[in-house]
Amino acid sequence: MDLPMRFETKVIHAGVQPDAQTGAVMTPIYQTSTYAQASPGEHRGYEYSRTDNPTRTVLQAQLADLESAEKALVFSSGLASIDAVVNLLKAGDHIVAGDDLYGGTRRLFTKVAANRGIEFSFVDIGNEAALRAEMLPNTKLVWFESPTNPMMIVTDISMVADVARRHGALCAVDNTFMSPYFQRPLELGVDISMHSITKYLNGHSDVVMGALMFNDRPLDDGETLYSRLKFLQNSIGATPGPFDSFLVLRGLKTLAVRMQRHADNAMKIAEYLELHPKVERVLYPGLASHPQYEIAKRQASGFSGMMTFLLRSDLAGTRRFLEAVRLFTLAESLGGVESLIEHPATMTHASVPAEVRKQIGILDNLIRVSVGIEAVDDLLADLDKALAAV
Ligand SMILES: *Cc1c(COP(=O)(O)O)cnc(C)c1O
Numbered sequence: 001m002d003l004p005m006r007f008e009t010k011v012i013h014a015g016v017q018p019d020a021q022t023g024a025v026m027t028p029i030y031q032t033s034t035y036a037q038a039s040p041g042e043h044r045g046y047e048y049s050r051t052d053n054p055t056r057t058v059l060q061a062q063l064a065d066l067e068s069a070e071k072a073l074v075f076s077s078g079l080a081s082i083d084a085v086v087n088l089l090k091a092g093d094h095i096v097a098g099d100d101l102y103g104g105t106r107r108l109f110t111k112v113a114a115n116r117g118i119e120f121s122f123v124d125i126g127n128e129a130a131l132r133a134e135m136l137p138n139t140k141l142v143w144f145e146s147p148t149n150p151m152m153i154v155t156d157i158s159m160v161a162d163v164a165r166r167h168g169a170l171c172a173v174d175n176t177f178m179s180p181y182f183q184r185p186l187e188l189g190v191d192i193s194m195h196s197i198t199k200y201l202n203g204h205s206d207v208v209m210g211a212l213m214f215n216d217r218p219l220d221d222g223e224t225l226y227s228r229l230k231f232l233q234n235s236i237g238a239t240p241g242p243f244d245s246f247l248v249l250r251g252l253k254t255l256a257v258r259m260q261r262h263a264d265n266a267m268k269i270a271e272y273l274e275l276h277p278k279v280e281r282v283l284y285p286g287l288a289s290h291p292q293y294e295i296a297k298r299q300a301s302g303f304s305g306m307m308t309f310l311l312r313s314d315l316a317g318t319r320r321f322l323e324a325v326r327l328f329t330l331a332e333s334l335g336g337v338e339s340l341i342e343h344p345a346t347m348t349h350a351s352v353p354a355e356v357r358k359q360i361g362i363l364d365n366l367i368r369v370s371v372g373i374e375a376v377d378d379l380l381a382d383l384d385k386a387l388a389a390v
Contacts, residue, residue, distance in 0.1 A: 007066070007181060008256040015061030016249070029246045030054040051234045055242040059249050060211075063201070066180040066252070067193050067213035071226045073233050074211045074245070078176065078196025079104050080238035081210030082143075083112075085172055085192060087232050088219075089140050091117025096134045098125035098144035100151045100360050102174065102196075103349040105143075126155040126292070128163065135167045145174040146183075147296070150308045150344040150368040151361055152283040154292035157299055161189030170225075176200070176335070181259040183300040186215060191225070199335025200304075202251040203258050209240045209248060258337065258373055262305030265379065266371040272380055273309050278390050280310040280365070305371040306334060308344075315364040317390045318343065322367070324386035327379055334370035339379055341369050 005013060018025050030053055035046040046052050056074060063072035075081040082105055089095070097109060099122040109120055121134040125144040142164040146155040157173060164171035172192035173185045179200040185193045195201055197209035216226040223231075233239060263286070270284035282289075285296035286303030296303060311318055322330050328341040332348050342348060344362050352362065371379070 010062075010065055011252050011255045014065035015058055027055055027058045027246065027249055029242050031242050049242070050237050050239050053239075053242050053245070055245040055249070056240065059245045062249065062252060063195075063211050064213055066255075067175075068180075068184045068186050069193065069213035070215045071229075072211055072213045073229055074197065074209055074240055074248075075233065076210070076238040076240045077208050078194070078198060078210035079108055080236075081194055081196075081212050082108060082174075083238070084212065084229055084232045084236065085141070085143075085170075085194065086113045086118060087236070088170070088225075088228060089118055092119070092138060093140040094119040094121070094136050094138040095141045095143055096121050096123060096125075096131065096139055096169075097142075098148060098155070099123055099356075100148035100153055101143075101145060102149045102176075103344075103351050105145075105174065107351050109143075125160060126153065128159055131160065131163055135163065135169070139167060139169050142169055142171045143174075144172075145177070146299075147177055147285055147304075147306070149177065149306075150349065150366065152285060152290070152306065152308050154285050154290070154296045154299075156295050157183075157185055157188040157190060161185075161191075164191075165189065177306050178300055178304050179255065179259055179335075180213075181256055182263070182302040182304050186213065188299055191215070191217070196335075197248055198333065200259065200262070201255065201335075202248045203255065203336060204247075204251050205333060205336035205338065207240075207244045207247050207251075209244055259302070259304065261373040262371055263302045265373065265376040266303065266305040266307055268376050269369070269371055269379060269383065270307050272383070273307075276387060278312050278387050280312045283308040306369070307371065308366060308368045310363065311365045311367065311390055313365055313390050318365050318367065321386050321390045324389040325382055326385075327374065327382040328369065328386075334368075336370070337373050339370065339372035339374060341367060344368050 033049045037043045060072045123130050123134045161171045170191045173190050175193045176196045176199050192214045195211045197211050216224050267286050270282050273279045274282045284307040328339045331340050349362050
């Protein structure tokens, strides 16, 4: 059956077939660590579940299809998937990374990978001249986010991919904030799209997992990108279990309807906040006032559910606001059906050095919101009440 499928159909059908043995319509949870062999070395494609597990195989096939990729590999967290990409490199290699990154990514780069001899430059990645200036003879990878976390800066993904390709470096983008429903970086020339599945892809705040989606291609040493990343997935062993793989397959089925609602709600909230006298500024790529609104519109089909705003207040007023919200839960993470709110300076980005935070713009009155799929009028009423407390 080779019918072309639209995204809304793919999330339900791509890579998923009724179970060959039983006809089970939903992918079974193959809760096993090992597999019987008929004679030594003679198996049915599965030997040991760190290496491969049938539930995970179905999840990887579906994720690849959603991102317009040939291959997908899943890991036990988003950070484990980023670590696998870093492990494509060796000591003395150089990574050019965007300067506004998920706090844990920056920590992995500067406190773990740097100790293994990987060198880094952090640049304003959307500034083509600045980016080109950092591309050194030993630059092997360009890593960035668009939009960034938490400043919501949108970068021209094709431009960065082009600079990397001309230099012979791999280009990887963290696509967590957008989900493949709104943005598919491989179609824009990127080599590797990475997701914290923990967020929108699973969507229910009950799993931690990560993924890499990519097209296979030869590497310098005769290996291919897939063979090397598959080797690293198995060799490092940060692989998710079958039950979590099942939960993500379940969450993915509603990805399209969830994302549409996240984005609709976020747009209404952004418009409301932008007009509120106690709000200094709203950073949401769907607003015409966003500095990269035109780029965002061109390279994505929507604007997702993440936004950042600055209160006209100090740390104390910001705290009062964050303590006053009721429907928005004060918590790290994002992308679940429930609305979350957080304070990057003291929460998600507390591990970023204070002077770097300031330079990026992560100020004390900056708030990040993950807009859920509740009734938007209830969310607006909650914000309205809490803003009165500022
Ligand atoms: C959460 C997140 C990560 C890390 O993923 P984990 O699943 O928590 O390891 C990386 N990038 C972004 C943008 C994230 O939001």
